Amino acid sequence: xxxxxxxxxxxxxxxxxxxxxxxxxxxxxxxxxxxxxxxxxxxxxxxxxxxxxxxxxxxxxxxxxxxxxxxxxxxxxxxxxxxxxxxxxxxxxxxxxxxxxxxxxxxxxxxxxxxxxxxxxxxxxxxxxxxxxxxxxxx
Amino acid sequence: xxxxxxxxxxxxxxxxxxxxxxxxxxxxxxxxxxxxxxxxxxxxxxxxxxxxxxxxxxxxxxxxxxxxxxxxxxxxxxxxxxxxxxxxxxxxxxxxxxxxxxxxxxxxxxxxxxxxxxxxxxxxxxxxxxxxxxxxxxxxxxxxxxxxxxxxxxxxxxxxxxxxxxxxxxxxxxxxxxxxxxxxxxxxxxxxxxxxxxxxxxxxxxxxxxxxxxxxxxxxxxxxxxxxxxxxxxxxxxxxxxxxxxxxxxxxxxxxxxxxxxxxxxxxxxxxxxxxxxxxxxxxxxxxxxxxxxxxxxxxxxxxxxxxxxxxxxxxxxxxxxxxxxxxxxxxxxxxxxxxxxxxxxxxxxxxxxxxxxxxxxxxxxxxxxxxxxxxxxxxxxxxxxxxxxxxxxxxxxxxxxxxxxxxxxxxxxxxxxxxxxxxxxxxxxxxxxxxxxxxxxxxxxxxxxxxxxxxxxxxxxxxxxxxxxxxxxxxxxxxxxxxxxxxxxxxxxxxxxxxxxxxxxxxxxxxxxxxxxxxxxxxxxxxxxxxxxxxxxxxxxxxxxxxxxxxxxxxxxxxxxxxxxxxxxxxxxxxxxxxxxxxxxxxxxxxxxxxxxxxxxxxxxxxxxxxxxxxxxxxxxxxxxxxxxxxxxxxxxxxxxxxxxxxxxxxxxx
Numbered sequence: 001x002x003x004x005x006x007x008x009x010x011x012x013x014x015x016x017x018x019x020x021x022x023x024x025x026x027x028x029x030x031x032x033x034x035x036x037x038x039x040x041x042x043x044x045x046x047x048x049x050x051x052x053x054x055x056x057x058x059x060x061x062x063x064x065x066x067x068x069x070x071x072x073x074x075x076x077x078x079x080x081x082x083x084x085x086x087x088x089x090x091x092x093x094x095x096x097x098x099x100x101x102x103x104x105x106x107x108x109x110x111x112x113x114x115x116x117x118x119x120x121x122x123x124x125x126x127x128x129x130x131x132x133x134x135x136x137x138x139x
Numbered sequence: 140x141x142x143x144x145x146x147x148x149x150x151x152x153x154x155x156x157x158x159x160x161x162x163x164x165x166x167x168x169x170x171x172x173x174x175x176x177x178x179x180x181x182x183x184x185x186x187x188x189x190x191x192x193x194x195x196x197x198x199x200x201x202x203x204x205x206x207x208x209x210x211x212x213x214x215x216x217x218x219x220x221x222x223x224x225x226x227x228x229x230x231x232x233x234x235x236x237x238x239x240x241x242x243x244x245x246x247x248x249x250x251x252x253x254x255x256x257x258x259x260x261x262x263x264x265x266x267x268x269x270x271x272x273x274x275x276x277x278x279x280x281x282x283x284x285x286x287x288x289x290x291x292x293x294x295x296x297x298x299x300x301x302x303x304x305x306x307x308x309x310x311x312x313x314x315x316x317x318x319x320x321x322x323x324x325x326x327x328x329x330x331x332x333x334x335x336x337x338x339x340x341x342x343x344x345x346x347x348x349x350x351x352x353x354x355x356x357x358x359x360x361x362x363x364x365x366x367x368x369x370x371x372x373x374x375x376x377x378x379x380x381x382x383x384x385x386x387x388x389x390x391x392x393x394x395x396x397x398x399x400x401x402x403x404x405x406x407x408x409x410x411x412x413x414x415x416x417x418x419x420x421x422x423x424x425x426x427x428x429x430x431x432x433x434x435x436x437x438x439x440x441x442x443x444x445x446x447x448x449x450x451x452x453x454x455x456x457x458x459x460x461x462x463x464x465x466x467x468x469x470x471x472x473x474x475x476x477x478x479x480x481x482x483x484x485x486x487x488x489x490x491x492x493x494x495x496x497x498x499x500x501x502x503x504x505x506x507x508x509x510x511x512x513x514x515x516x517x518x519x520x521x522x523x524x525x526x527x528x529x530x531x532x533x534x535x536x537x538x539x540x541x542x543x544x545x546x547x548x549x550x551x552x553x554x555x556x557x558x559x560x561x562x563x564x565x566x567x568x569x570x571x572x573x574x575x576x577x578x579x580x581x582x583x584x585x586x587x588x589x590x591x592x593x594x595x596x597x598x599x600x601x602x603x604x605x606x607x608x609x610x611x612x613x614x615x616x617x618x619x620x621x622x623x624x625x626x627x628x629x630x631x632x633x634x635x636x637x638x639x640x641x642x643x644x645x646x647x648x649x650x651x652x653x654x655x656x657x658x659x660x661x662x663x664x665x666x667x668x669x670x671x672x673x674x675x676x677x678x679x680x681x682x683x684x685x686x687x688x689x690x691x692x693x694x695x696x697x698x699x700x701x702x703x704x705x706x707x708x709x710x711x712x713x714x715x716x717x718x719x720x721x722x723x724x725x726x727x728x729x730x731x732x733x734x735x736x737x738x739x740x741x742x743x744x745x746x747x748x749x750x751x752x753x754x755x756x757x758x759x760x761x762x763x764x765x766x767x768x769x770x771x772x773x774x775x776x777x778x779x780x781x782x783x784x785x786x787x788x789x790x791x792x793x794x
Contacts, residue, residue: 032434036441039442042441065521076448133530
């Protein structure tokens, strides 16, 4: 089956429900949920290829800043700017990181209570920020 | 005077009762103990019935029962006759024994054995030390009863302790005033006043007959005088209403003095709750903003290495002038393929083709990739800038949330404070008191306006009356025959004035004496020394207890203190009236808390040194606080018992 590059895929089956049920990202748009999952997967250096796919959302909903983040990830991963010309590959990388990220989120949220998971997550982000703050500010 | 003996026959539950109140101790104090419903109040009623042919303390249910003892009715045959009698033996200071005896004959009628009242007889037997007795009957007998305790003021001698607590509410000041009129013999002056007024009017009419002009003037004068009188009554009535409202306002103020302003607090509470809801909503919005901001920024934080690397690549490409694209790679490829220049339209010779191929080699990036890189640059720079302000922005949101939390905590504390103020109070009552007080204040405002206008009217009428009187006197003067009448009229007028003045003086003097006596007795008997400073009685005999801080506090004192004030007032009346009759109190400490019962026991002991006191207690009332103090000092203690079938009561002497 040829894949369309006008949409983002996830693992077929229960994963869409996982996107629905994780309270941390509850109420967020699908594209934002996806990018967060992708970012978490990236931070974990974990990519899980999709065995069977189903559509999560259409890429027309992505904003330039979202596309920039997805492209940046592909660029980082491949170390070749030409990858940007291959939309299929760019989305594939994003989908595989998101696949790992969403499963991690599910697992972690199940282990922690909702309020404490939010706090754990916030602390993790703040810790991470502290590490990279100088870098961000060009120090 | 003191009660020596009470004999009751066939009277309600008392088939045959004979009880002596001998006095052999320093305190002329006697105790009767009986459970509720056994016949204590019946004893009080028996005395009232004997003296006045009335049973003022009967419950409605008992009034329906026959006066005649039920056992006597049951054992009767049709047409049997039974006699109900109560005898009250009273000793006087001059050694006489006066026996008041009322007898009511009943005839049993019909199969239902209805007791039909026959003759009612009241006799007084007067016995001297030598045993000589004379019998007094009819009006004279009733006069003797009035000498013992006047019926008009009997409430101050034989009373119900349950009522003492509400004494100042139940005993209408007008009744007290009227009774004091009787005590002070002011009623005699009132009769005189009425009579002289009548004579005065008759004389005027006589004078009017002499001349139609005089008669016309008389009519005018009398009309205006009547109007003046009515205005005076109206003023009195308004003043009374103002006084009543003032008393009630004072009463509410006393009740509310230490209580929170419930209506205002409720309003404050509502407004705090609204503010709390508003701030909670703002805080929730801020929390959402915080979460959304965190999620948005967390994507960038987590992807920072990728963002950074992309920006570096873009930067490098820019340095190498690969971005922005100067030559379109696709265009060169198409020219080579077609061997024709798309720009100038010239055919491509081999040399030119070779040159274009060399140029293509130098263009490494496709315009699509360059375009994509170019489009990434701004959003990624934007992301970096946002990340730079992550710390400060997050802090700002957190600070705002903290402010909301602080506000919410303050509001919660204020609400708790209000709740605490309101707890323990009957909020509904407090609200009603506030509302009633406002209504009364409004009513008083209107009454004061009416009073002002009535006073003005009175002033004008007084002037008119004065003018008419002068004119009338002038008209009389013209008539020789009227000279004698004129003199008589003048005399009547002076007499009337004098009577009114005397009445006023006596009323004031009596009031002052009663006020002073009540105050002396109250402060002498009171167990507190600092709380109150004065007792005031106004012209309408409303009693006010003045707190040491200066305000009227009658409405807020304890039941015990109110009862003591009532007792003091009663004792003051006894002293002023000169009636040295005994006091009989049914359930004397029913409304008094345990804490003050000992005080009351001491008060009874104190009062009983100079006056006979008969107290009718329930067993619960005759608690340790009372009995420990009274037991050794009382002359006798009696107990009322019911027969097994509860149809009859008798009294047993305990000590």
